Amino acid sequence: MFRDMNGDTGHPAERTEATEATEATEGTEPTGPTEPTDPLDLLAALFAGAGADQYLGEDVTQAQHMLQAAALAEAAGAPPALVAAALLHDVGHFQGPVSTEEFLRGTDNRHSHAGADRLAAWFGPEVTEPVRLHVAAKRYLCTVEPGYFGRLSAESVRTLEMQGGPMTQAQVRAYEAGPYARDGVTVRRWDEEAKDPGAEVPDFAHYRPLLTALLTTG
Ligand SMILES: [Fe+2]
Numbered sequence: 001m002f003r004d005m006n007g008d009t010g011h012p013a014e015r016t017e018a019t020e021a022t023e024a025t026e027g028t029e030p031t032g033p034t035e036p037t038d039p040l041d042l043l044a045a046l047f048a049g050a051g052a053d054q055y056l057g058e059d060v061t062q063a064q065h066m067l068q069a070a071a072l073a074e075a076a077g078a079p080p081a082l083v084a085a086a087l088l089h090d091v092g093h094f095q096g097p098v099s100t101e102e103f104l105r106g107t108d109n110r111h112s113h114a115g116a117d118r119l120a121a122w123f124g125p126e127v128t129e130p131v132r133l134h135v136a137a138k139r140y141l142c143t144v145e146p147g148y149f150g151r152l153s154a155e156s157v158r159t160l161e162m163q164g165g166p167m168t169q170a171q172v173r174a175y176e177a178g179p180y181a182r183d184g185v186t187v188r189r190w191d192e193e194a195k196d197p198g199a200e201v202p203d204f205a206h207y208r209p210l211l212t213a214l215l216t217t218g
Pocket residue numbers: 065089090191
């Protein structure tokens with residue numbers, strides 16, 4: 001059973017009680033004695049650790065992919081919150097109730113929601129909501145933009161089906177009504193571009209000042 005089906009547009013208001021209950025348990029697992037407590041140290045450790053794993057089905061690692069997305073955002077002159085969203089958009093892949101093996105067999109890990117919920121401990125909605133919407137934005141663009149589907153990577157096409165497939169017209173209208181709809185699409189476009197195995201981009205440390213200024217935890 002794929003939990004992202006049944007018309008979920010990614011907006012928090014449409015999440016079911018069952019989803020909330022499931023996700024509420026995700027952040028309660030013991031973190032272990034060696035996990036950093038500073039949020040930026042913790043994120044840096046994720047980039048250096050789990051992020052160094054191969055990005056599922058792509059030619060770059062998770063960390064390279066997210067660093068490339070952030071570099072594209074910076075090059076586009078995006079505001080800091082959107083650079084941060086691009087940098088952190090896939091942190092939900094790093095851990096969760098669905099294993100990598102299950103994901104590859106076709107179980108959606110709802111990584112956009114898991115990542116946004118995790119980041120909400122440290123950042124405001126201008127960072128977390130584009131992260132939450134970047135999967136819904138793929139489904140949205142597949143419906144509204146001719147030619148978009150044809151530009152998806154093979155792996156992105158594969159995951160599209162378990163994420164719910166292209167949006168219906170009603171889902172498109174619901175998506176567009178959300179305050180972060182445009183930002184979700186913007187992050188999605190960098191996401192699609194950020195899979196170049198030869199790209200050389202700044203590392204995580206480059207973004208620490210930008211992230212520090214966005215922290216809500218003071
Ligand atoms: Fe991504």
